[in-house]
Amino acid sequence: MAEIDENLAQREAIEVDRSKGDFKYEESYAFDAGIGLSAGVVDYISKVKAEEPWIREFRQKALKIFDGLPMPTHWATTDLDNIKFENIRYYLAKGQKAVRTWEEVPDDVKKTFERLGIPESERKFLAGVEAQFDSEAVYSRMKEELEKLGVIFCGPTEGLRDHPEIFRKWFGKVIPAGDNKFAALNSAVFSGGSFIYIPKGVKVAQPLQAYFRINAENFGQFERTLIIADEGSEVTYMEGCTAPKFETATLHSAVVELVALKGAKIQYVTVQNWSANVFNLVTKRGVAEEGAEVRWIDCNIGSRLTMKYPGVVLRGKGARGEVLSIALANDGQHQDTGAKMIHAADDTTSNIIAKSISVGSGRSTYRGLVHIPKTLKNCRNNTECDALLINEHSRTDTYPAISVRGQKNSVQHEASVSKVSAEQIFYMMQRGLSEGEAMSLAVNGFVNDLVKEFPMEYSVELKRLIELQMEGSVG
Amino acid sequence: MPDSLVIKNLNASIGERPILKDFCLTVPKGEVHAIMGPNGTGKSTLSKVLAGHPDYTVQSGSALLDGEEILGLEPDVVARAGLFLAFQYPSEIPGVTIANFIRAAIVARQAKGTPFDAKAYYAELYAKMDALKMDRKFTARFVNEGFSGGEKKRCEILQLMMLKPKYAVLDETDSGLDIDALRIVSEGVNRMRGPDTGFLVITHYQRLLEYIVPDRVHIMWDGRIVHSGGKELALELEAKGYDWVKTELASA
Numbered sequence: 001m002a003e004i005d006e007n008l009a010q011r012e013a014i015e016v017d018r019s020k021g022d023f024k025y026e027e028s029y030a031f032d033a034g035i036g037l038s039a040g041v042v043d044y045i046s047k048v049k050a051e052e053p054w055i056r057e058f059r060q061k062a063l064k065i066f067d068g069l070p071m072p073t074h075w076a077t078t079d080l081d082n083i084k085f086e087n088i089r090y091y092l093a094k095g096q097k098a099v100r101t102w103e104e105v106p107d108d109v110k111k112t113f114e115r116l117g118i119p120e121s122e123r124k125f126l127a128g129v130e131a132q133f134d135s136e137a138v139y140s141r142m143k144e145e146l147e148k149l150g151v152i153f154c155g156p157t158e159g160l161r162d163h164p165e166i167f168r169k170w171f172g173k174v175i176p177a178g179d180n181k182f183a184a185l186n187s188a189v190f191s192g193g194s195f196i197y198i199p200k201g202v203k204v205a206q207p208l209q210a211y212f213r214i215n216a217e218n219f220g221q222f223e224r225t226l227i228i229a230d231e232g233s234e235v236t237y238m239e240g241c242t243a244p245k246f247e248t249a250t251l252h253s254a255v256v257e258l259v260a261l262k263g264a265k266i267q268y269v270t271v272q273n274w275s276a277n278v279f280n281l282v283t284k285r286g287v288a289e290e291g292a293e294v295r296w297i298d299c300n301i302g303s304r305l306t307m308k309y310p311g312v313v314l315r316g317k318g319a320r321g322e323v324l325s326i327a328l329a330n331d332g333q334h335q336d337t338g339a340k341m342i343h344a345a346d347d348t349t350s351n352i353i354a355k356s357i358s359v360g361s362g363r364s365t366y367r368g369l370v371h372i373p374k375t376l377k378n379c380r381n382n383t384e385c386d387a388l389l390i391n392e393h394s395r396t397d398t399y400p401a402i403s404v405r406g407q408k409n410s411v412q413h414e415a416s417v418s419k420v421s422a423e424q425i426f427y428m429m430q431r432g433l434s435e436g437e438a439m440s441l442a443v444n445g446f447v448n449d450l451v452k453e454f455p456m457e458y459s460v461e462l463k464r465l466i467e468l469q470m471e472g473s474v475g
Numbered sequence: 476m477p478d479s480l481v482i483k484n485l486n487a488s489i490g491e492r493p494i495l496k497d498f499c500l501t502v503p504k505g506e507v508h509a510i511m512g513p514n515g516t517g518k519s520t521l522s523k524v525l526a527g528h529p530d531y532t533v534q535s536g537s538a539l540l541d542g543e544e545i546l547g548l549e550p551d552v553v554a555r556a557g558l559f560l561a562f563q564y565p566s567e568i569p570g571v572t573i574a575n576f577i578r579a580a581i582v583a584r585q586a587k588g589t590p591f592d593a594k595a596y597y598a599e600l601y602a603k604m605d606a607l608k609m610d611r612k613f614t615a616r617f618v619n620e621g622f623s624g625g626e627k628k629r630c631e632i633l634q635l636m637m638l639k640p641k642y643a644v645l646d647e648t649d650s651g652l653d654i655d656a657l658r659i660v661s662e663g664v665n666r667m668r669g670p671d672t673g674f675l676v677i678t679h680y681q682r683l684l685e686y687i688v689p690d691r692v693h694i695m696w697d698g699r700i701v702h703s704g705g706k707e708l709a710l711e712l713e714a715k716g717y718d719w720v721k722t723e724l725a726s727a
Contacts, residue, residue: 128561426550428566428568430560433579446569448570
């Protein structure tokens with residue numbers, strides 16, 4: 001019974017929050033790896049991409065690791081058992097080459113991205129865009145002046161084929177295939193994503209954006225992203241994700257590796273708005289060398305279950321790591337998110353601010369890991385996690401694991417749980433706001449100080465998404 | 476009566492406990508009516524019931540705002556129909572600035588798609604804050620968070636002045652105010668007096684009515700109005716005390 005109720009609740013939540021992403025056009029695919037996962041499927045993907053033998057071996061080895069690892073249900077959630085790997089389609093593509101003008105994009109796909117406002121955003125404020133439709137990018141373009149400076153912005157297939165001297169060194173090194181079961185799965189069947197190289201000293205002023213769209217049912221999207229910021233360079237990368245609602249579960253399992261070399265800065269912004277049938281199981285980690293900075297801004301809205309803990313390995317002296325995270329768990333959804341900060345050099349600092357909102361039967365979990373070994377000195381961490389509950393059925397848990405040793409390191413941890421009270425709602429409604437407007441104002445107020453840290457365009461988008469969610473969460 | 480707030484035979488309870496008992500009162504636009512009475516007699520309940528608070532149950536009766544029934548409507552619908560309640564204990568809304576809050580309330584009253592004139596809005600907001608002797612920096616503060624009692628009440632009156640309701644119910648606005656704040660808040664209310672607005676001022680003490688001089692004074696006891704008179708009634712009540720209400724008026 002409980003399961004049926006949960007499904008109902010999910011469907012209701014989807015009805016209301018998918019106004020922008022919930023549509024699809026009929027599709028036909030030239031490349032289809034079929035249903036289910038096997039060594040044959042992995043070979044098919046590698047073959048259509050015409051990959052070098054070492055990549056195929058990397059994939060096959062990862063598949064063996066995946067098969068050998070248990071599901072992490074013992075520490076996470078048993079909902080993971082509901083993923084039926086044998087029912088999923090692992091590779092679907094219309095073609096193998098992304099085009100460089102929107103005119104060349106097939107009409108049906110173009111309509112999808114136009115409806116999501118991508119070409120418009122590109123004209124307005126982006127330095128480069130990549131649009132991925134199911135397994136492959138259909139469009140990829142960057143401003144010419146960046147190309148002249150030596151910036152590389154392409155997919156993994158092109159990256160590993162055309163620039164192995166740059167990408168092979170770090171590929172699968174920040175997050176090895178054996179890191180966890182879903183990183184292994186991604187390593188076996190990865191397709192699409194962004195491979196980015198920013199040369200020494202180049203500061204890319206406008207963001208590079210990738211847009212990930214799942215369009216097919218019973219599908220798994222496994223994009224792979226590797227960003228290398230060479231010494232003294234700076235880049236902001238943004239990803240947006242949507243999918244239409246389906247009755248069946250869809251899997252999104254990405255691997256994102258960031259490498260900030262000496263003095264470089266990488267800011268990685270995610271605004272995900274998955275529909276409530278998507279399992280979103282993503283591994284994200286960055287390495288920060290001496291004086292470098294890696295900053296994750298992570299907004300998780302939607303999905304059935306999200307498990308994501310962006311991390312930074314602070315490998316060089318004076319490196320900085322930051323995770324700013326907002327998670328909104330609506331009816332029937334579970335946001336299991338957090339951050340990892342591994343201090344591995346002196347004078348490193350890390351900052352984690354996580355805010356979660358649970359609505360209806362929504363559940364949010366914060367999982368954090370901060371590690372400072374005793375051999376280090378002058379390391380600092382600040383962790384704040386705040387949870388907001390919209391009503392008595394929602395749930396929040398916090399699991400902070402902090403291991404700080406040594407005399408000269410410091411850590412500060414604060415956590416709070418607050419509630420939007422009936423009196424607050426009544427007060428706002430007495431001023432003329434509908435219940436939905438009142439709730440979205442309260443939620444926006446709760447995340448206000450974090451949203452201020454976001455690039456302007458994304459804070460507007462986030463505010464709009466929160467409003468849609470809250471409007472829909474009341475009768 | 477189209478230009479009045481007319482409450483007739485209103486019976487309301489919280490849980491099983493009846494609080495308003497055949498309560499009747501008419502406040503015409505352009506007048507200020509005061510309700511006085513001891514604690515626990517149902518004054519605050521009246522304001523909450525009119526505003527549509529979900530904790531109270533209405534058994535019977537009606538409340539017509541310019542001829543339209545407001546009982547049973549959602550609180551936001553009542554508010555947009557033109558009833559404003561200045562709270563005795565206003566809620567804090569962390570992270571939401573006063574400027575954004577009042578703006579959201581104004582936008583909620585506009586037809587969808589109407590462009591918002593931010594320049595005119597801030598000009599009006601600043602003028603009204605000046606009148607209430609509020610520091611302009613207040614616009615960036617979060618609604619009622621960390622406010623003193625007096626600041627909260629000033630903020631309520633600022634919202635009242637910005638939203639311009641047809642009827643305003645002021646629930647114990649004088650509580651927690653020192654004499655200077657009381658004077659400023661009262662000036663704000665007096666400035667709004669006019670043919671387009673009716674006021675219902677709920678107070679325990681006569682003091683407030685020295686500054687907001689009422690057209691009518693009603694004495695409330697055990698869920699109903701037991702005596703009404705002109706502004707001098709407040710002074711009589713102050714002199715004789717609430718025992719007088721209990722022994723003479725309530726039994727009458």
